[in-house]
Amino acid sequence: MNAAPVEFWFDFGSPYGYLMAEHIDALAAAHGRHVRWQPMLLFAVLRRLSMPPPLEHAPKHDYLLLDVERSARHLGQPYRHPSRFPLITPLPGRMFHVLAERDPPAAAEFARDALRAAFRDDAALDDADLVAGLAARHDTRSAAQLREAANAELARRALADAIAEAAAHRVFGSPFVRIDGEPFFGVDRLAQIEERLAGRLAPCHRLEAP
Amino acid sequence: MNAAPVEFWFDFGSPYGYLMAEHIDALAAAHGRHVRWQPMLLFAVLRRLSMPPPLEHAPKHDYLLLDVERSARHLGQPYRHPSRFPLITPLPGRMFHVLAERDPPAAAEFARDALRAAFRDDAALDDADLVAGLAARHDTRSAAQLREAANAELARRALADAIAEAAAHRVFGSPFVRIDGEPFFGVDRLAQIEERLAGRLAPCHRLEAP
Secondary structure (H helix, E strand, C coil): CCCCCEEEEECCCCHHHHHHHCCHHHHHHCCCCCEEEEECCHHHHHHHCCCCCCCCCHHHHHHHHHHHHHHHHHHCCCCCCCCCCCCCCHHHHHHHHHHHCCCHHHHHHHHHHHHHHHHHCCCCCCCHHHHHHHHHCCCCCCHHHHHHHHHCHHHHHHHHHHHHHHHHCCCCCCCEEEECCEEEECHHHHHHHHHHHCCCCCCCCCCCCC | CCCCCEEEEECCCCHHHHHHHCCHHHHHHCCCCCEEEEECCHHHHHHHCCCCCCCCCHHHHHHHHHHHHHHHHHHCCCCCCCCCCCCCCHHHHHHHHHHHCCCHHHHHHHHHHHHHHHHHCCCCCCCHHHHHHHHHCCCCCCHHHHHHHHHCHHHHHHHHHHHHHHHHCCCCCCCEEEECCEEEECHHHHHHHHHHHCCCCCCCCCCCCC
């Protein structure tokens, strides 16, 4: 796998991010690509882009409730809408970087577990014990050590850097995939991502990475 | 075809509405359904819903320019982005209703022609002669008569009624398809619309028509 990794940007509180997370690794691998998982905090990225938060208007919010369940059925994935929504996601975002500093694939495994916990099992991702327990499955450190590391300056800085990088690339939603600088917003772009990776859809150069 | 018609809401200035317009009739017919074409003015509907206009932020606007061309290639449709964008669309909206009052299928044919003119041939849909000429292909009245009718109170009232109905159904984007009250926003929902019409995707009842 020599080509540049596919970038997978997401917020841990994004239902469509969860749906994408179940597909992106296999899709990229089928075309000889690794995936760089990159969690951010969407509200913070949007603030940097001077854009309003998503779903602040009832018609779109209510539509999402319906559409995400339908999209999950369409994709054949289990889905349970969180009883508290939106989720509070800085903690898993920081924990991801605690793991990624040592082992990026382990961090991606943690992220998939956390997204499943949130969108299948109604877990609260601001529960420090729960998040540390999920992380400890994929790291040699104890849950207590990981919990401490996720609150340390290094993890906060790593998440802040990811937010700044997302804003620089105009990552205005979740999930957001970038292939050689070309942006794909939304899990509904899976088919186009596959065509692009397979070389059946020419690269779009109108919008390149800044 | 006994079942209720599939509702196809769109704005004449919507690139994704043009993409959907090329598919929706055949898709519905394959499952024994007619389509009720229903143009509205999206900015007016959004104002009624107290929602901001789409694409007011540069990252989303610039992404659309790329995404709509890519989506057109994905769907195998020609596409040329209008040299003046956004389009000014009250005139084709009113003209649609001038034709629909006598012959709804003819109005739908006019709508498809107008969308193709805008998004393949860079036609300005605020050009009264052009719009009347397109309409005259599908009506026994002359272009001059149609042009006059599109400026009359009856046509203005019909478009205003469509806007009010769209807002009542929370049609917050274009294209927006409703099947037995269930909403599908975006041309990227074509696959789900097909599954729903084929009975392979259970109806979603969380959001019913008001």
